[in-house]
Amino acid sequence: MNPIGPVNALYPMPTTLVGATVDGKPNFLTVAHVGILNHGTPQYLSIGLGKAHHSNAGIHENRTFSICMPSEDLLLETDYCGIVSGRKTDKAALFDIFYGTLKTAPMIRQCPVNMELKLHDVLDYPTHDIFIGELVETYADESVMDGGKIDIARLRPLLFDMASAKYWRLGTTAGRCWNAGKSLKK
């Protein structure tokens, strides 16, 4: 066990497309530095955006954003949204856009699952805005639903790993939570 410096090893993380209205237009940014803060209602999720990004001003202004979950089918589009800026490119033109109850949180019909959030808080870090959203509504395509729940295998998320700089697929199931460890109980 060797020290390797303060290397962030909290991977993989789900790759998302964050939607926002910026200067009156829908924009999308690829974000995998995300977080689940609590578990409950209201449900709070975080996205960490470098301050240079085009989307930040729109989230500050409208106090809404979306977290869209692309499947592997959208790999090229998802990666593209992380390498070009909405300042120069109409990234929303890649997608069929829709809006939910918040009106200013654009979502993507090609993503099997979309979440709309209202801004709850912003952590002002030197280089990043950490936007904390309260989840308002989730929209899911029937193709990824099973028994009223989202089937993550059908969703086929893109998992991001910084060290390899690759997107990874979800693999097979390894065990049941709150169950597999019961065998160790005395």
Add this chain to the structure above:
Amino acid sequence: MNPIGPVNALYPMPTTLVGATVDGKPNFLTVAHVGILNHGTPQYLSIGLGKAHHSNAGIHENRTFSICMPSEDLLLETDYCGIVSGRKTDKAALFDIFYGTLKTAPMIRQCPVNMELKLHDVLDYPTHDIFIGELVETYADESVMDGGKIDIARLRPLLFDMASAKYWRLGTTAGRCWNAGKSLKK
């Protein structure tokens, strides 16, 4: 695309064992509600812990914690640490413990990667303490290193999904980040 209520779909997330010193003793808690807040140095990571957990008081007191990354080999132990409380059970006895520079952030030799963090901030939510840590040092076993970097395929992380209540394996690579989308550039 149907509304399904405010269902948190930000999964899978990496399953971690969070280490803390509580009442002078090492304790570990399974946590998959984690987050990457920024990207840089200092690196800030979040863990969301229900207030009923035994570990919270120790993190508040010592202002340190660890985030240990179990591999699939530790599935039973990892799940066990999520279903029994450190109030009644010495969970640290399952593992070979070591400490880094912070002295009060216990880490696990059986985990191929361990991170020690000092407490940067706490978000006080009604039911959860959101502990934000500054990453101080990362410890990795040589078996998961490749060319100076952590090889996530060798790490074999346990990915948590709430809807299925299962641990999932990492799959195969799907594409290169900041690269695959270049084909869409005009």
